[in-house]
Amino acid sequence: MPTHCPECESELVRLEGEVALRCINPKCPAQIREGLIHFVSRTAMNIDGLGEKVISQLFSKKLIKDVADLYKLTEEQLLGLERMGEKSVTNLLLAIEASKANSLEKLLFGLGIRHVGAKAAKTLAQQFECMERLALASTDELLAINEIGEKMAESIVAYFEKEEAQQLVAELSGAGVNMDYKGAKRVSAEESDSFFAGKTVVLTGKLEVLSRNDAKEKIEVLGGNVAGSVSKKTDLVIAGSDAGSKLAKAQELGIEIWNEERLIEELNK
Ligand SMILES: [Zn+2]
Numbered sequence: 107m108p109t110h111c112p113e114c115e116s117e118l119v120r121l122e123g124e125v126a127l128r129c130i131n132p133k134c135p136a137q138i139r140e141g142l143i144h145f146v147s148r149t150a151m152n153i154d155g156l157g158e159k160v161i162s163q164l165f166s167k168k169l170i171k172d173v174a175d176l177y178k179l180t181e182e183q184l185l186g187l188e189r190m191g192e193k194s195v196t197n198l199l200l201a202i203e204a205s206k207a208n209s210l211e212k213l214l215f216g217l218g219i220r221h222v223g224a225k226a227a228k229t230l231a232q233q234f235e236c237m238e239r240l241a242l243a244s245t246d247e248l249l250a251i252n253e254i255g256e257k258m259a260e261s262i263v264a265y266f267e268k269e270e271a272q273q274l275v276a277e278l279s280g281a282g283v284n285m286d287y288k289g290a291k292r293v294s295a296e297e298s299d300s301f302f303a304g305k306t307v308v309l310t311g312k313l314e315v316l317s318r319n320d321a322k323e324k325i326e327v328l329g330g331n332v333a334g335s336v337s338k339k340t341d342l343v344i345a346g347s348d349a350g351s352k353l354a355k356a357q358e359l360g361i362e363i364w365n366e367e368r369l370i371e372e373l374n375k
Pocket residue numbers: 111112113114115116129130131134135136137
């Protein structure tokens with residue numbers, strides 16, 4: 107087991123609840139590089155053409171030191187990299203430009219705030235609607251949201267309290283990166299008069315018309331909650347074709363079961 111980071115030689119620490127040792131030096135080149143790779147990944151900002159090799163080159167040539175620097179890259183700089191022709195440079199610059207228009211959750215996930223996965227990022231974006239409001243949220247406000255636990259709430263507050271984080275967000279905003287949620291707005295259960303308001307729904311099996319994500323989003327927008335597993339708290343199970351153990355469990359617990367057609371009918375009311 108190494109005791110020090112091979113890249114920056116800081117002492118490695120074991121964070122609470124984790125097995126692996128980690129380098130927690132925020133200036134560690136390995137950390138920053140990993141952060142960049144995460145930032146451009148598909149679920150995050152989805153910048154095509156920025157693979158690990160390109161990032162490593164940009165990094166070692168000191169063309170980027172953080173994610174905001176991606177938005178300052180020029181054609182000339184990119185053409186100077188190994189195996190980057192004019193066509194790939196043009197496409198990469200377009201992909202970087204296009205990423206500025208992403209909805210808030212992609213940026214939020216991309217920032218790599220500890221404990222904030224893609225799903226939580228979506229919930230936060232829907233709830234706060236813009237980066238500024240989220241950055242000012244208190245632990246209590248965050249904890250009032252169903253899916254946000256203590257660890258995550260604390261991590262979010264700690265992140266936005268850091269001056270470096272505030273600077274980074276300001277820089278991204280200054281570069282024209284969108285800071286607003288652009289998806290469907292979530293209605294709270296109290297505000298919604300939909301059948302789904304306040305209900306916990308589980309999707310299982312293969313849906314023919316709606317994608318799983320589509321269905322989930324539509325139910326959530328109407329004030330429902332979509333959960334991953336069937337329990338006594340489940341109000342409704344939507345069963346597509348080849349539904350397996352979740353359907354069986356729902357039957358065992360006597361939970362209401364719908365097919366996709368019935369779901370679409372209710373969604374369209
Ligand atoms: Zn390190």
